[in-house]
Every structure is written in structure tokens, then in C-alpha cells.
Amino acid sequence: MIEKEVCMNAIAHNLTRCIMQESAQRHDVPLGQISYKGTLDTMRHFADRIHAARTRAREKLYDEMLGLIAKDLNPYRPNRTEPRVRKRRPKNFPLMTKPRHQYRPVKHGKNSGPSEPRGLIYVPFATVSFVATTAETFAESQIAAASAIMAALPPGSVTTAGNQNAFGNHLANAMKQLQKGKVSKAIDDLNKAIERTDGCALRGSPDGNGKGMDWITDCDAQDAIYALLTSVVARCSRKPRLPRRHRTP
Structure with missing residues (x-):
């Protein structure tokens, strides 16, 4: 349970830093001039947008890597990428490329009910929205x-x-x-x-x-x-x- 709490705190901190950097770039101001007001109800929109963009970038990079492997494996057809090789992905591909799955363990069959030792409930990370204020x-x-x-x-x-x-x-x-x-x-x-x-x-x-x-x-x-x-x-x-x-x- 303690390891799970530490993991969730680290994920929350990383999400906060990501949103701070996105807001500072969007408003074209230094990061030190950004302050935030957060609500627990509306952060999912901001967090999912960042995760979706990074997921698309990771998937594109992964497909390019598979394409390079396919070209190396086919020296007689260097300009052709085998579609069968491009579709070959590991079983835990979403876990590797989608960070939002790290704070939604219920999707992967993990228990989200009370834990045995102290009766605590392990809840996935609640998303929080941040409003930039210059x-x-x-x-x-x-x-x-x-x-x-x-x-x-x-x-x-x-x-x-x-x-x-x-x-x-x-x-x-x-x-x-x-x-x-x-x-x-x-x-x-x-x-x-x-x-x-x-x-x-x-x-x-x-x-x-x-x-x-x-x-x-x-x-x-x-x-x-x-x-x-x-x-x-x-x-x-x-x-x-x-x-x-x-x-x-």
C-alpha cells in the first residue's frame, strides 16, 4: 500500500509539472510567473490532452522503429516496409506508451477495493485542473x-x-x-x-x-x-x- 501511494504521488507531481510547463508556453511567460487554482472535477480534460499528444508521439516513434527494423531485415527490398512487421506489437503496449493507464489500474484488472491490512481504499489518481494566472x-x-x-x-x-x-x-x-x-x-x-x-x-x-x-x-x-x-x-x-x-x- 505504501509503495502504491508513493507511486501515485510521483505521478501527480509529474502531471502537475507537465501542466505548468504547458501553461507557461501557452501564455508565453516564464514558469515562475504562473500560479494556479485547481479543482478536482476538471483536471481530466487537461491531463488527457497532454497524455493524448504524448501517446501519439510515442506510437509514431514506435512505428518508425519497427519500420527501421523491417528495412534492416529485408536487405533485398530496402525501400519496402513489411506491414506484418509493423503490426507486431508487445502485449503490454498500452502500458508502455500511455501514461494515463498508470493511474487507472482498474482497466488492467487490478483491485481497487479496500486493502487487507488497514482497510484503506486504493483509488486511481484523481485528475485536477489548473488555471494559469499571470x-x-x-x-x-x-x-x-x-x-x-x-x-x-x-x-x-x-x-x-x-x-x-x-x-x-x-x-x-x-x-x-x-x-x-x-x-x-x-x-x-x-x-x-x-x-x-x-x-x-x-x-x-x-x-x-x-x-x-x-x-x-x-x-x-x-x-x-x-x-x-x-x-x-x-x-x-x-x-x-x-x-x-x-x-x-
């Missing part, structure tokens, strides 16, 4: 949430309606700069908005009159918006991890 998409979702909170505030929670509109303009400008790929300018707009919502988080109460006066007088709303915007600034300010380059011998 720094830009994460920032857009957080800014949209902050804008929704600001727009829903009652008049008593904001100093003036003009300040409420100005705060929304800061967030809208940051969103536009992110869509253009200008991350530094977006961070500047976000910092301007953070200056108007940092009183409760840093000093325990909204800032009063002055250059850094807070435009939101409700501490709960301030804390929610402050947490969203500071997480965006921290994520966008993070430098991507570049692949390690080895020195040329």
Missing part, C-alpha cells in the same frame, strides 16, 4: 474588485463624490496602463490610490486634513481596498525568475 490578469481582477467596492460605498463613507470619482479614475488609469503593458506607470497610479486608503491600515484611523487625506472614511472598506491594491503592487513589482544559464565549457 501577473497582469491577477492585477486586473484585483483592481476590478477594488473598483466595485469603491463604487458601492454610500455617501457617508466617502469624503465627497468628486473624490470617489477621482479614486475610480486612478484605478481605471492603472487598468489601461496594464493592458498596454506599462507596468511601472500602472504601479504609480495604484500608489496614488493607496495613499488615499492607508490611514486605517497604517495608523488605525482615517487620515484627516492634509496632503495625504484619506478619501474613504470607513475603515472596513479601507482595509478591503488597501489589501487588494497592495497585493497588486507586490505582484507586479516582483521580478520574473530567469532560467539559470550554465557557462559554456
Whole structure:
């Protein structure tokens, strides 16, 4: 039972790495900028797509190898591949070429019921789906949430309606700069908005009159918006991890 659990954990880790690499290539970003949200219900789609592609590649390679063997065995007909030889495959060919069979042991007659020593149930690996989230998409979702909170505030929670509109303009400008790929300018707009919502988080109460006066007088709303915007600034300010380059011998 312990050996089976170790095997399943290794397969799960390999599947996770495969999906991370596929997502990074699809979104054209470094692997270090990819974060994931997974659900146990929808991973089969992603895992099966990767396994199907690799299965087709392995079968093609296997057929080419058989074709080369057939050409070697027929020196008098070097340009002809014997179809009988091409169809000859080992009995455990699916086990060798299809990795998904490794986490579906029921297909091969193995027991999936309770095990004898401790009554544990051996279940094939449950597939998990991963949704790639880049720094830009994460920032857009957080800014949209902050804008929704600001727009829903009652008049008593904001100093003036003009300040409420100005705060929304800061967030809208940051969103536009992110869509253009200008991350530094977006961070500047976000910092301007953070200056108007940092009183409760840093000093325990909204800032009063002055250059850094807070435009939101409700501490709960301030804390929610402050947490969203500071997480965006921290994520966008993070430098991507570049692949390690080895020195040329």
C-alpha cells in the first residue's frame, strides 16, 4: 500500500509539472510567473490532452522503429516496409506508451477495493485542473474588485463624490496602463490610490486634513481596498525568475 501511494504521488507531481510547463508556453511567460487554482472535477480534460499528444508521439516513434527494423531485415527490398512487421506489437503496449493507464489500474484488472491490512481504499489518481494566472490578469481582477467596492460605498463613507470619482479614475488609469503593458506607470497610479486608503491600515484611523487625506472614511472598506491594491503592487513589482544559464565549457 505504501509503495502504491508513493507511486501515485510521483505521478501527480509529474502531471502537475507537465501542466505548468504547458501553461507557461501557452501564455508565453516564464514558469515562475504562473500560479494556479485547481479543482478536482476538471483536471481530466487537461491531463488527457497532454497524455493524448504524448501517446501519439510515442506510437509514431514506435512505428518508425519497427519500420527501421523491417528495412534492416529485408536487405533485398530496402525501400519496402513489411506491414506484418509493423503490426507486431508487445502485449503490454498500452502500458508502455500511455501514461494515463498508470493511474487507472482498474482497466488492467487490478483491485481497487479496500486493502487487507488497514482497510484503506486504493483509488486511481484523481485528475485536477489548473488555471494559469499571470501577473497582469491577477492585477486586473484585483483592481476590478477594488473598483466595485469603491463604487458601492454610500455617501457617508466617502469624503465627497468628486473624490470617489477621482479614486475610480486612478484605478481605471492603472487598468489601461496594464493592458498596454506599462507596468511601472500602472504601479504609480495604484500608489496614488493607496495613499488615499492607508490611514486605517497604517495608523488605525482615517487620515484627516492634509496632503495625504484619506478619501474613504470607513475603515472596513479601507482595509478591503488597501489589501487588494497592495497585493497588486507586490505582484507586479516582483521580478520574473530567469532560467539559470550554465557557462559554456
